[in-house]
């Protein structure tokens with residue numbers, strides 16, 4: 001992999017001056033908001049923030065009503081969720097943070113079903129479990145955990161001295177709660193499955209589109225857009241550009257046909273690729289033009305590389321069916337550095353290439 005695959009400039013969300021809810025929910029990490037990990041951080045943080053808004057006042061109400069265990073449990077969860085925000089902000093570790101969310105939630109739900117919560121309404125909260133569990137742990141682990149949770153629910157409902165009966169509910173309510181919970185698990189599972197399939201297809205399609213957008217279909221090198229993107233996002237502030245143009249390429253097309261011209265371009269691309277140093281990248285810049293970039297070397301090294309490629313091409317015999325022919329390249333070499341921008345360096349290389357052509361072709365022109 002080339003050194004030009006380095007730091008990518010990432011899109012930042014515009015945040016208004018002062019407090020921003022988006023910045024809060026993304027725990028300050030608003031770059032690359034479309035990435036899966038940032039999305040997870042967002043949802044976990046959203047869930048815990050909403051969780052604090054519910055559990056904190058409900059905890060206070062429970063304490064006031066004298067339900068001390070429930071009150072302290074809710075306040076503990078509110079505290080854990082608030083700490084989770086701090087933890088996410090510092091580490092962005094959504095995997096561990098997700099566990100902070102879901103495991104206390106499982107325990108709280110079983111506790112609410114067992115005790116009846118506030119005025120026997122505790123069981124109504126269990127329906128948030130399937131979606132959260134499947135989202136945080138995915139289909140496989142999520143369903144296994146939900147299986148265990150359902151088992152704990154059955155035991156709590158039917159085999160413990162839960163306080164459920166003391167609120168005067170119809171006995172059928174227990175089985176209705178269980179079945180409706182299983183239905184919600186089932187629907188959430190279908191939703192999670194279709195979402196993950198959709199996301200997978202979206203990721204694959206976007207990777208394919210990127211490939212098409214940044215690669216040249218004939219030579220498989222980067223195309224102009226891909227090369228510009230690579231160079232503009234490179235961490236290196238100094239590199240050398242070698243702009244090569246095939247000499248009299250039109251005559252190849254005219255003499256042997258367009259297919260042979262295409263074959264020659266592919267062969268040239270292979271020759272260039274095979275000559276590249278580790279810290280180099282090549283692209284098809286235009287019709288019969290190739291732009292090469294190298295870094296961590298001197299201007300003389302860059303010139304020597306252009307000469308090496310030029311000589312290899314000159315010595316190479318191109319063979320296509322019963323056609324045999326030779327080709328040459330002209331080069332213009334320029335350096336991008338602190339005082340010369342990328343665009344200026346490309347223009348310089350282009351000007352020097354033109355000089356090499358005017359001076360007779362099959363040569364390298366540097367500054």
Ligand SMILES: Nc1nc2c(ncn2[C@@H]2O[C@H](COP(=O)(O)OP(=O)(O)OP(=O)(O)O)[C@@H](O)[C@H]2O)c(=O)[nH]1
Pocket residue numbers: 218245246247248249250251253257258259260261262265286287288357361
């Ligand atoms: N086969 C093929 N030919 C291409 C492709 N892209 C551009 N060309 C041809 O490249 C040729 C470029 O011709 P010119 O610009 O006149 O340059 P040249 O013949 O190489 O002459 P100099 O650059 O002056 O040495 C044209 O005939 C284009 O049709 C391609 O993808 N495949």
